[in-house]
Amino acid sequence: MSDTIAITPEHPAETGYYRKLSSADQHLFRDHLLRLDQDARRARFAMLASDAFLRCYAETSFSLGTVIHGYFAGGILRAVAELRPLGDGMSAEAAFSVEPELQQTGIGTRLMELTLMAARNRGCHHILMNCLATNRAMQKLARRFTDDLTFEMGDVVCQISSSRPSAFSQIREQISDLYGFMVSLTEGLKPTGRA
Template sequence: MAVQALIVPAYTVRRLWPVDRDAVLDYFLRLDPDTRASRFMGNVSEAGVRAYAAQAVNSEGVMYGAFMEGALRGLGELRPMGPCPSRYTLSPRAEAAFAVERAFRRRGIGAALFARIARSARHHGVIDLHVRCLSGNGPMLRLAAKHGAALQHEGTETDGALHLARPTPFSLWYEGIAEAFDFTLAVSFPNRDRASA
């Protein structure tokens, strides 16, 4: 009987915390112009990227990163589309944004980030998750459609809407354990991105 090899992803996806601020800045500054424009829905200057990255980790919502050999190579954000009822609950509608460095695409990072963001959204009280992108962003459109998002084209932009199921007690417990583990990784290996990039 042949033994099948266990396939382990070459990256780790975890929540980002304030200790990751430098890794987030370095990541955004490394993005090529096309990827940066796709992520921000238009051209953004280096000063604009620096300003965004400086506040991103502390803004309402959550961020997740995909790390390869200690370097942040993909990033997903979940941001509320309205006032948040509490510190732990987002508004019922939220928006997700993703980007993966060009050299690290086609490895499942985008799909892993999307799945992690959708799971987090569900456990933060989000019912309708939206993904906006430029209409020419084929990879993002395919990823949204693969996860069941209904796509609506609006000129040069496309909105993907995904209705999320309510969390269960077990899924809430699991999410709490996952976030505690993510925090432990973040504080155990601070600023590895600068050393590894």
């Protein structure tokens, strides 16, 4: 995984920036979820998600120890990856949402890389992802990182193993966090808290 991103206007994944969200970004997260169309909501939550559900979900997400990375374009949060600890913290669930017009552009791949780095540095050895059997984009993303995909009751479950944290992986995450924070300042979207 490379931390160097070449800027090319024709590739959206490389024209915006990525950063970890904090609880002060809850309104940005909520607004992103509300912009998802019904198909994207169903793909993300495996159900029809109402606006009220999404508002409630955004309110509670930051209080559960969840690490959320976001992709910003033009100062607007357009995609997120969530890493939510399960049980003893050795396992976590990963979930992704990318606004429809930005899907299939590489944004999900970069968010997955950031999510796996966060999992590694928090001692999560197993990352689980669930998606609908019809969600081919999510399955394609998962296959870039694991071959362990199984079909269970109409859903696809994938398991990704994570390496042990190292000094290098922890420094790399800190540099990524600092870079995202600094870019957000230059974009005029001043973060009100650090993750």
